Amino acid sequence: MAFSSACTPSVNVCILGGGIGGCSALKSLLETASSSSSVALIETERGLGGRSSTRLSREDERIQINHGAPMADVRTPDGLHAFQSLEANGFARQISSQDSSVQYFVGDPNMKPAMTNDKVTNWILKDKNDDVILTTDWLVISGSSVAHSRWTDAFGGEPPLVKAAREIDNKDLDDALKCIGEIGASPVQVAMMAFDNTESWNSITTCTSVVEIPDDEILDKLVFRRSSDNNIVSVVAHSTTEFALTAADVYGSKSTAARIGGASSSADREEEVLGVLMSSVNTQLEKIIGNESVKPPMWGPFLHRWGNAFPTGSALPLEKAVIGDAKVALCGDYVGERFGSIEGALLSGMRVGIEVGKLVK
Numbered sequence: 232m233a234f235s236s237a238c239t240p241s242v243n244v245c246i247l248g249g250g251i252g253g254c255s256a257l258k259s260l261l262e263t264a265s266s267s268s269s270v271a272l273i274e275t276e277r278g279l280g281g282r283s284s285t286r287l288s289r290e291d292e293r294i295q296i297n298h299g300a301p302m303a304d305v306r307t308p309d310g311l312h313a314f315q316s317l318e319a320n321g322f323a324r325q326i327s328s329q330d331s332s333v334q335y336f337v338g339d340p341n342m343k344p345a346m347t348n349d350k351v352t353n354w355i356l357k358d359k360n361d362d363v364i365l366t367t368d369w370l371v372i373s374g375s376s377v378a379h380s381r382w383t384d385a386f387g388g389e390p391p392l393v394k395a396a397r398e399i400d401n402k403d404l405d406d407a408l409k410c411i412g413e414i415g416a417s418p419v420q421v422a423m424m425a426f427d428n429t430e431s432w433n434s435i436t437t438c439t440s441v442v443e444i445p446d447d448e449i450l451d452k453l454v455f456r457r458s459s460d461n462n463i464v465s466v467v468a469h470s471t472t473e474f475a476l477t478a479a480d481v482y483g484s485k486s487t488a489a490r491i492g493g494a495s496s497s498a499d500r501e502e503e504v505l506g507v508l509m510s511s512v513n514t515q516l517e518k519i520i521g522n523e524s525v526k527p528p529m530w531g532p533f534l535h536r537w538g539n540a541f542p543t544g545s546a547l548p549l550e551k552a553v554i555g556d557a558k559v560a561l562c563g564d565y566v567g568e569r570f571g572s573i574e575g576a577l578l579s580g581m582r583v584g585i586e587v588g589k590l591v592k
């Protein structure tokens with residue numbers, strides 16, 4: 232990432248990251264900016280959704296893995312309004328809640344990525360081989376990693392936005408980067424698997440259900456998703472943060488750090504960590520669905536580490552998230568209210584998308 236003026240392909244606004252924050256910024260931008268503005272969204276993963284995506288298996292499309300957030304717990308009037316609007320357009324669905332102060336929503340796991348381009352320049356985005364991906368007038372950053380020392384840990388080198396900021400020398404951007412640099416990360420280790428012949432799993436009735444495991448040192452929750460033909464149940468076991476902290480050296484072969492940064496962990500350690508998680512999973516499954524019904528999974532188990540499942544510390548205030556002079560804006564669950572949640576990512580993306588949309592010519 233560099234700050235300069237140059238060549239093609241180019242857009243008016245580029246959103247970096249297609250999680251909830253980036254997608255919500257994209258929607259608001261398209262609704263606010265003039266129709267001649269061009270907008271691109273770049274995502275490193277093979278689909279949208281980030282930490283709240285549902286991964287569909289290439290081997291069997293009935294395997295649908297909610298390997299990050301299983302659902303959004305919505306706690307503010309603005310958030311409820313935004314999710315109801317998504318529901319009215321078929322992108323989300325409200326599920327029942329016992330607690331009137333929290334509303335739960337799940338998303339549609341079949342959304343596809345989109346990208347368009349054209350025009351003006353300022354920011355130049357480069358890939359890891361230093362080849363230009365595109366140039367853009369405005370940059371909206373929805374994942375904090377390009378501005379955080381986590382980047383150095385996973386990929387090596389200085390975080391690209393920090394490096395670019397030195398060339399720009401803008402106090403508001405420097406202040407925002409300082410705030411982001413101080414945000415910590417709370418990890419979660421997940422084990423993903425799918426079971427067939429689950430007709431006898433009577434307690435797993437709804438499409439997505441979450442079973443919290445209180446007072447367990449290893450497991451925090453189990454997330455179940457039943458396929459529409461009723462046969463396959465995809466299961467994701469979320470570790471406690473305490474357990475994930477003991478396994479910081481184990482990435483899981485499907486994690487971003489492993490796929491893109493080339494980070495690897497010892498196969499023996501992976502097996503060891505997976506073994507501990509699976510021992511707790513089997514104990515819990517026997518309690519939930521009955522001893523006789525638990526057979527080995529037909530897919531998995533696979534390990535995945537979320538080094539930054541939830542941010543810790545203090546959020547970047549929303550009023551500091553759009554830096555007009557540097558033509559950069561920041562959104563995601565590390566910005567504004569409802570720190571570390573889908574609702575926070577959605578609301579900050581909406582706000583930033585509207586503000587940038589007004590500023591884009």
Ligand SMILES: Cc1cc2nc3c(=O)[nH]c(=O)nc-3n(C[C@H](O)[C@H](O)[C@H](O)COP(=O)(O)OP(=O)(O)OC[C@H]3O[C@@H](n4cnc5c(N)ncnc54)[C@H](O)[C@@H]3O)c2cc1C
Nearest residue numbers: 248250251252275281282300374540563564571572573576
């Ligand atoms: C295991 C787990 C359980 C959770 N449970 C809950 C819950 O119950 N309720 C709740 O509200 N929240 C929960 N969360 C948190 C929730 O998932 C996040 O707060 C929310 O999804 C954050 O959205 P975001 O858009 O800010 O960031 P992300 O979802 O992280 O999106 C950022 C995107 O940017 C992409 N990206 C990063 N760098 C680049 C780059 N250089 N170029 C291009 N793309 C890039 C990433 O691939 C990613 O897709 C959970 C998270 C985890 C991991």
